[in-house]
Amino acid sequence: MSSGHDRSFFLDDEAMNEELNVLRDQIDGVDQQLVALLARRLALVAEVGEVKSRHGLPIYAPDREAAMLAKRREEATASGVPADLIEDVLRRVMRESYSSENDSGFKCVNPALRSIVVIGGAGQLGRLFVHMFRLSGYRVDVLERGDWAQADEMLADAGMVVVAVPIDTTCEVIDKLAMLPADCVLVDLTSVKSQPLAHMLAVHQGPVLGLHPMFGPDVSSLAKQVVVYCSGRDEAAYQWLLDQMRIWGVRLHSVTAEEHDEAMSLIQALRHFTSFVYGVHLSEEQADLKRLLALSSPIYRLELAMVGRLFAQDPALYADIILSSPRNVQMIRRYHQRMGEAINMLEAADRDGFIQTFHRAAEFFGDYAGQFLRESKMLLAQAHDSRHHESL
Amino acid sequence: MSSGHDRSFFLDDEAMNEELNVLRDQIDGVDQQLVALLARRLALVAEVGEVKSRHGLPIYAPDREAAMLAKRREEATASGVPADLIEDVLRRVMRESYSSENDSGFKCVNPALRSIVVIGGAGQLGRLFVHMFRLSGYRVDVLERGDWAQADEMLADAGMVVVAVPIDTTCEVIDKLAMLPADCVLVDLTSVKSQPLAHMLAVHQGPVLGLHPMFGPDVSSLAKQVVVYCSGRDEAAYQWLLDQMRIWGVRLHSVTAEEHDEAMSLIQALRHFTSFVYGVHLSEEQADLKRLLALSSPIYRLELAMVGRLFAQDPALYADIILSSPRNVQMIRRYHQRMGEAINMLEAADRDGFIQTFHRAAEFFGDYAGQFLRESKMLLAQAHDSRHHESL
Numbered sequence: 190m191s192s193g194h195d196r197s198f199f200l201d202d203e204a205m206n207e208e209l210n211v212l213r214d215q216i217d218g219v220d221q222q223l224v225a226l227l228a229r230r231l232a233l234v235a236e237v238g239e240v241k242s243r244h245g246l247p248i249y250a251p252d253r254e255a256a257m258l259a260k261r262r263e264e265a266t267a268s269g270v271p272a273d274l275i276e277d278v279l280r281r282v283m284r285e286s287y288s289s290e291n292d293s294g295f296k297c298v299n300p301a302l303r304s305i306v307v308i309g310g311a312g313q314l315g316r317l318f319v320h321m322f323r324l325s326g327y328r329v330d331v332l333e334r335g336d337w338a339q340a341d342e343m344l345a346d347a348g349m350v351v352v353a354v355p356i357d358t359t360c361e362v363i364d365k366l367a368m369l370p371a372d373c374v375l376v377d378l379t380s381v382k383s384q385p386l387a388h389m390l391a392v393h394q395g396p397v398l399g400l401h402p403m404f405g406p407d408v409s410s411l412a413k414q415v416v417v418y419c420s421g422r423d424e425a426a427y428q429w430l431l432d433q434m435r436i437w438g439v440r441l442h443s444v445t446a447e448e449h450d451e452a453m454s455l456i457q458a459l460r461h462f463t464s465f466v467y468g469v470h471l472s473e474e475q476a477d478l479k480r481l482l483a484l485s486s487p488i489y490r491l492e493l494a495m496v497g498r499l500f501a502q503d504p505a506l507y508a509d510i511i512l513s514s515p516r517n518v519q520m521i522r523r524y525h526q527r528m529g530e531a532i533n534m535l536e537a538a539d540r541d542g543f544i545q546t547f548h549r550a551a552e553f554f555g556d557y558a559g560q561f562l563r564e565s566k567m568l569l570a571q572a573h574d575s576r577h578h579e580s581l
Numbered sequence: 582m583s584s585g586h587d588r589s590f591f592l593d594d595e596a597m598n599e600e601l602n603v604l605r606d607q608i609d610g611v612d613q614q615l616v617a618l619l620a621r622r623l624a625l626v627a628e629v630g631e632v633k634s635r636h637g638l639p640i641y642a643p644d645r646e647a648a649m650l651a652k653r654r655e656e657a658t659a660s661g662v663p664a665d666l667i668e669d670v671l672r673r674v675m676r677e678s679y680s681s682e683n684d685s686g687f688k689c690v691n692p693a694l695r696s697i698v699v700i701g702g703a704g705q706l707g708r709l710f711v712h713m714f715r716l717s718g719y720r721v722d723v724l725e726r727g728d729w730a731q732a733d734e735m736l737a738d739a740g741m742v743v744v745a746v747p748i749d750t751t752c753e754v755i756d757k758l759a760m761l762p763a764d765c766v767l768v769d770l771t772s773v774k775s776q777p778l779a780h781m782l783a784v785h786q787g788p789v790l791g792l793h794p795m796f797g798p799d800v801s802s803l804a805k806q807v808v809v810y811c812s813g814r815d816e817a818a819y820q821w822l823l824d825q826m827r828i829w830g831v832r833l834h835s836v837t838a839e840e841h842d843e844a845m846s847l848i849q850a851l852r853h854f855t856s857f858v859y860g861v862h863l864s865e866e867q868a869d870l871k872r873l874l875a876l877s878s879p880i881y882r883l884e885l886a887m888v889g890r891l892f893a894q895d896p897a898l899y900a901d902i903i904l905s906s907p908r909n910v911q912m913i914r915r916y917h918q919r920m921g922e923a924i925n926m927l928e929a930a931d932r933d934g935f936i937q938t939f940h941r942a943a944e945f946f947g948d949y950a951g952q953f954l955r956e957s958k959m960l961l962a963q964a965h966d967s968r969h970h971e972s973l
Binding site: 231233237268274280284459473478508509512547553558559562 | 613671805807854863878880885889903912921930944956963965
């Protein structure tokens with residue numbers, strides 16, 4: 190550009206800035222109304238929560254939620270707002286509402302119950318359940334390692350005992366519970382189910398139930414969270430507990446302990462193990478994490494985060510989950526062998542073999558592959574919105 | 582409950598329903614205002630985009646965005662609305678705005694450029710770049726496999742040639758480009774960089790640039806997307822292209838081709854390979870996908886989706902990325918060996934060995950582990966909000 194353009198360039202610049210400032214002030218105004226509207230919506234939903242809790246309705250009503258969202262999508266489309274936008278915004282707002290609905294407490298489904306004793310109730314997951322039971326009006330006692338001297342006394346009047354100790358001590362603790370009242374409900378929260386359930390059934394003649402909450406102790410609400418349960422004995426006697434969890438918003442899935450452990454072999458043991466090995470591999474390769482992050486696609490960024498998060502947590506938990514059954518290790522060995530075979534193909538530059546094997550696996554996934562692709566696109570777009578990681 | 586309760590129960594029920602209906606009507610009203618506000622905000626931001634595009638400002642301005650969000654967080658907190666809620670909502674709204682900013686077109690940084698020829702411009706990624714160049718006012722020609730008879734004619738007047746063909750034919754296509762005008766910029770978009778760059782430098786004496794867009798062809802906007810670039814020759818001659826991409830909102834990262842390929846060995850080759858093996862493993866184990874999904878934690882659901890999505894895509898692409906360099910296969914072999922060592926520990930029930938190895942890797946991750954944990958918590962909460970997968 191010649192220097193003769195400078196003056197008009199600056200004039201132009203000034204005009205543009207003024208134009209932008211006017212628009213930005215208007216956006217500021219819209220956003221202030223948006224904040225006020227969100228505050229109002231949160232307050233209204235809190236009132237709904239209060240009414241629901243007074244009447245013992247579940248805080249999460251899937252059909253109602255789906256119908257409401259469908260209506261909003263229509264209204265949005267009619268106003269020229271993308272339907273996915275309003276749905277995503279409302280889902281995010283609902284998350285906030287679910288977590289604040291905890292504040293108003295929950296209806297107590299079984300007010301006649303004697304005390305609930307949570308063994309290991311000072312641990313992370315135990316604490317969450319203690320909190321939820323208390324919010325629902327139950328009397329809860331916590332029994333920790335140092336309290337065994339008073340255990341007989343505490344347990345003598347228990348209406349329910351919940352075992353929430355680390356996985357490696359679960360069966361040992363269960364074996365000490367021979368003195369429970371006959372009608373006491375005995376429950377455990379461990380990530381494996383066959384052995385704890387067998388021990389509970391052996392030590393206690395009353396109602397028995399195995400639970401596996403499929404979420405970390407850091408969730409802000411149990412709404413929509415999955416709890417897997419394995420019936421032990423006398424379902425009628427613990428039906429109230431399932432109802433209570435439904436009121437908390439939990440989705441319950443019933444399977445046998447055997448089915449549970451088989452699925453968890455993949456869902457937990459193999460997953461944790463491969464994340465572990467990937468982390469070890471990155472460290473031994475002396476990977477440059479900073480560069481990997483800078484060059485990442487959103488999908489790899491997500492993968493790195495999912496692997497890296499493991500190493501901010503307790504190794505003993507992972508070791509115990511993986512080592513909880515010889516079946517896990519055998520299955521991991523099969524995984525390793527299959528990987529070896531795939532590497533042999535690569536080393537032989539057998540591109541056709543790779544593609545054939547790929548097609549066979551694709552057939553196995555069937556319609557799920559396309560579903561997963563759509564679902565992951567949405568999740569990756571969300572991950573990309575965030576970029577909370579600029580500071581790394 | 583005795584039957585005497587029934588009457589009062591129904592009366593109670595009616596009162597509750599009325600109470601809930603009043604509140605739900607109010608929520609409906611709030612949501613209608615919300616839709617109107619979103620429509621207004623999208624319209625205002627579109628106007629900003631139009632002004633920016635007229636003046637050639639980038640659509641993504643990180644500092645401005647950060648400042649705006651910080652201000653909104655403060656305002657929200659003052660109104661009793663969680664700061665994270667307003668930030669998440671606004672980020673989601675901004676995504677919509679970015680994608681619609683495409684509609685107003687982009688300022689053309691280099692209006693004097695002769696035509697751009699995109700070889701493979703009918704492929705997915707090629708099409709996206711053709712679209713972006715045209716939106717920015719460039720004249721773009723597409724050269725496909727069947728057009729080579731006219732290639733000399735089309736290329737004789739090219740100001741820039743972009744090679745966007747599949748990875749396995751990239752170098753072969755580049756080798757045909759000996760006839761480009763001396764000042765023509767030669768660019769490729771392949772996922773590996775060393776070899777294509779070497780071929781481009783060998784065949785063409787003018788400006789050369791290697792690009793690797795780190796996103797799929799299905800993104801709705803290039804705002805915040807990463808493009809890695811490797812300088813080839815005569816940076817001054819293609820500086821305008823980098824500026825043009827910045828106007829599209831792209832984040833550019835410069836590395837050497839060597840550094841790029843080393844990082845991609847982990848980011849792409851190993852990642853694709855392990856997803857492939859995991860899918861093959863699930864199919865050979867005859868895993869019950871329906872049950873796995875029902876019992877999944879959000880984190881495993883995400884993992885399944887990330888693996889399953891692979892199998893909705895083109896195996897040849899993955900084979901070629903993995904096989905693009907012997908280094909990839911060697912590194913994958915090391916990964917396999919490390920996994921074998923870890924399995925030996927498990928088979929020996931060496932819990933302490935596992936924990937020690939874990940701690941070493943944790944040390945390698947350092948502060949990143951905690952950062953990844955926080956980041957993944959946020960992403961998992963988002964994934965949990967969605968649950969678009971009820972239908973599966």
